[in-house]
Amino acid sequence: MKKIISENLKTLLYALFIALIIRSVFVQPFYIPSSSMEPNLLVGDRLFVTKYSYGYSRHSFPFSPPLFKNRIFNKLPEKGDVIVFKTPADNRTDYIKRLVGLPGDTIQFIDGLLFINDLEVLKDLKSKKDEIFCGDNLIDVNTFKEKILDKEFITVYGKHYSFQNSEKFIVPEKHYFFLGDNRDCSKDSRFLSSVGYVHENNLVGKAQFIFFSSNSRKGSIFEIWRWHELIRFNRFFKKIT
Numbered sequence: 080m081k082k083i084i085s086e087n088l089k090t091l092l093y094a095l096f097i098a099l100i101i102r103s104v105f106v107q108p109f110y111i112p113s114s115s116m117e118p119n120l121l122v123g124d125r126l127f128v129t130k131y132s133y134g135y136s137r138h139s140f141p142f143s144p145p146l147f148k149n150r151i152f153n154k155l156p157e158k159g160d161v162i163v164f165k166t167p168a169d170n171r172t173d174y175i176k177r178l179v180g181l182p183g184d185t186i187q188f189i190d191g192l193l194f195i196n197d198l199e200v201l202k203d204l205k206s207k208k209d210e211i212f213c214g215d216n217l218i219d220v221n222t223f224k225e226k227i228l229d230k231e232f233i234t235v236y237g238k239h240y241s242f243q244n245s246e247k248f249i250v251p252e253k254h255y256f257f258l259g260d261n262r263d264c265s266k267d268s269r270f271l272s273s274v275g276y277v278h279e280n281n282l283v284g285k286a287q288f289i290f291f292s293s294n295s296r297k298g299s300i301f302e303i304w305r306w307h308e309l310i311r312f313n314r315f316f317k318k319i320t
């Protein structure tokens with residue numbers, strides 16, 4: 080009996096070790112808890128993030144142990160990437176946003192329009208009649224297809240463009256500037272006291288695809304009898320762009 084228990088414990092420890100290696104080095108699942116990236120990422124989406132996409136820092140590992148000071152195997156992210164990072168406010172909380180500014184770039188909002196390095200980011204209006212969640216409330220938005228470099232994605236702006244104008248944000252060396260796709264409902268790099276510029280060491284990984292999604296606003300996935308209305312089957316294995 081003792082031998083059986085011992086073998087089972089060894090198997091469990093081996094499994095946990097392998098899971099830890101996979102989670103730290105290769106991929107990690109994340110859950111979307113807020114509406115800041117709607118309509119591209121919805122509350123209740125579960126997605127995989129590749130840890131190797133930009134190299135590794137201490138934040139690549141659980142509890143951010145001080146294994147090394149800077150990034151190793153560092154690879155530069157590209158504008159338009161959707162990235163998970165540790166917020167600079169506490170170096171602990173995971174945020175997911177879209178990268179719009181690299182070191183040395185200038186970012187500015189003028190009359191609700193986004194400018195990168197003094198060039199307006201072009202966007203095509205898709206709809207003036209959409210509603211998007213902001214927290215627990217639905218807000219009226221204009222929906223656009225926006226393009227940064229060769230990446231196209233959907234963004235939404237509140238009807239009244241609550242973030243109208245800003246000073247120029249100048250991205251420091253080894254830092255990045257992030258925005259939420261739900262532009263008027265996102266705490267991101269525009270808010271220097273809470274998020275601001277994100278150091279390269281805080282990058283966790285690149286969001287790749289959704290593997291599961293449920294409408295947590297309507298109920299729990301443990302309510303099996305309601306799966307037909309809670310689970311968003313059409314979002315399974317959806318690539319994140």
